[in-house]
Amino acid sequence: MPIEVTELSYSYKRGTPFEKKVLHEVSLRIKDGEFVGLIGPTQAGKTTLAQHFNALYTPQQGRIIVNGCDTTDKKADLISLRHDVGYVFQNPDYQLFAPTVGEDIAFGPKQQNLNSTEVESRVRKVMDQVGLDYNSFYKRDIFALSGGQKRRVAIAGVLACKPKTLILDDITAGLDPRGREEILKVIRKLHCEENITIIFISNSMDEVAELAERIIVIDRGRIAFNDSTRLVFKQSAQLKAIGLELPEVMTITDRLSSCGYSFPTTVLNLTEALQAISKNLAEGRVND
Amino acid sequence: MELTKNITLGVYLPGETAIHHMDPRTKIIATVILITLLLFVKSYEAYLVFLIFTAAVIIGAGIPLSYALCGLKPMLPVLVLMWVFQLFLYATPDAEVIFSLWILTATDSGLHMGNMITLRVIFLFTVTTILTLTTSIVSLTDGLEILLKPLQKIGLPSQELVMTMVIALRFVLILAEELDKILKAQMARGVAFDRGNFIQKTRKIFPVFLPLFINAFKRAEELIVAMESRSYSGGRGRTKMKTLRMGRVDMAAGGIMILFAALMVFLIVSIPSQI
DSSP states (O other), X not given: OOEEEEEEEEEETTTSTTOEEEEEEEEEXXXXXXXXXXXXXXXXXXXXXXXXXXXXXOOSEEEXXXXXXXXXXXXXXXXXXXHHEEEEOSOHHHHOOSSXXXXXXXXXXXXXXXXXXXXXXXXXXXXXXXXXXXXXXXXXXXXXXXXHHHHHHHHHHHHTTOOSEEEEESTTTTOOHHHHHHHXXXXXXHHHHHOOEEEEXXXXXXXHHHHOSEEEEEETTEEEEEEEHHHHHHOHHHHHHHTOXXXXXXXXXXXXXXXXXXXXXXXXXXXXXXXXXXXXXXXXXXXX | OOSGGGOOTTOOOOOOSXXXXXXXXXXXXXXXXXHHHHHHXXXXXXXXXXXXXXXXXXXXXXXXXXXXXXXXXXXXXXXXXXXXXXXXXXXXXTOOEEEEETTEEEEHHHHHHHXXXXXXXXXXXXXXXXHHHHSOHHHHHHHHHHHHGGGGGGTOOHHHHHHHHHHHHHHHHHHHHXXXXXXXXXXXXXXXXXXXXXXXXXXXXXXXXXXXXXXHHHHHHHHHHHHHHTTOOXXXXXXXXXXXXXXXXXXXXXXXXXXXXXXXXXXXXXXXXOO
């Protein structure tokens, strides 16, 4: 499902005194099988942009073509488009509405008018994918779940529609470190094994640095950067000016390099950092 | 998709006009007078005068005319339905038949009744919208509290009542925002709210209201905790940071209101009812 955005503009509450332009002539492309990080300060327009990808918003100006289908086209089949481009929302409380876990996950496939055995087998598969035990969770009450479990159910509910592209809107916010790690493991697996295109919106630079191949930085409704992860994080001064931070690993390597260590230009994850440090130690560049 | 765009009731539009700077009590009393007048208006001439006055107030308050009216958009189906009902079901004995449709007959008296009632609802809505658009929630609360204070003598908890009313007004917009999010979440999973027959469409509404109510209760609970953690214990003995004071603007507004009310009463009395 390649996504092509050309000169997209959007104003919130257009035609009222509260009108506010949130997207300014945004153009970008997302290819099949990519893992794209979408970052930017709060209110930058990340969510509004991403909700254009599955036609929850239709462009006021400009065009979006998702897999050859123009979302402004009146005859476009938005229902199947929304099944192909899955969207996991920021807050699972808005997304989960069925009384039990099983019913909620089955909601999407049921909209596709599949027979009950197919629905059942999809529910089983996606619950396994997100690491929820079928027998113990199927009949569980949604409102008795923990934050991390709710996120998994939310992801499972979207996966059950068999999306080819998955938009994840800040899904690790408010999770404890373990819950976060487990969710990220699920995402990584989906990308590697199922070859699902992932658009990952996040406020955590560490996560984006570790996962994304390419990063799109949005600042006040405009694209500030759109490049490979390594090249984007090289622009540390500009990122800080926008109000974004560097990944924690990079802050540490920056400090270490002022103590005499030498690092390759950008270090994106712990493994890279460890390699570089041990190389430094082996070469005897630093004393202790 | 934006649901909140057309909601104007309970929204405050900040501004620096004389109407914005008026004492909230003046505005509340004026609104009550206008509403009372509306209940007696029964002629097109009187409505025309009322329309001119309302339009002047909207322009004077710096509210874009289109914005003041866009709140009516979601109400349109109800208004049309009301008008149709009056048209066919209301008839005075001496009414003239305009046309007949199967077992339904439309009479001229029904037509006038439909027009009058629809106009009345539109104006009632517009007048209250002007009040909330030009008065911040804080001054609205302050004004209502003072106005309803005498009722405390007969045992009515006026302060609590006002607080409840104002919170309800605020929740209109909050609930619309939540509904917007829930609808989006379901559309994202393939619900087509605009497809299917009437029964199918109605069935799609239920899964929307479940999370809406649950979130509303959650919000209410959070609000209670927030109020209690700041030691809110009702109105008794509370003092105000800002005391309200009537000024020249209020005098002028009062004068204009008296003149307008007199004119309306004259019109209501002198022009025979057109229903």
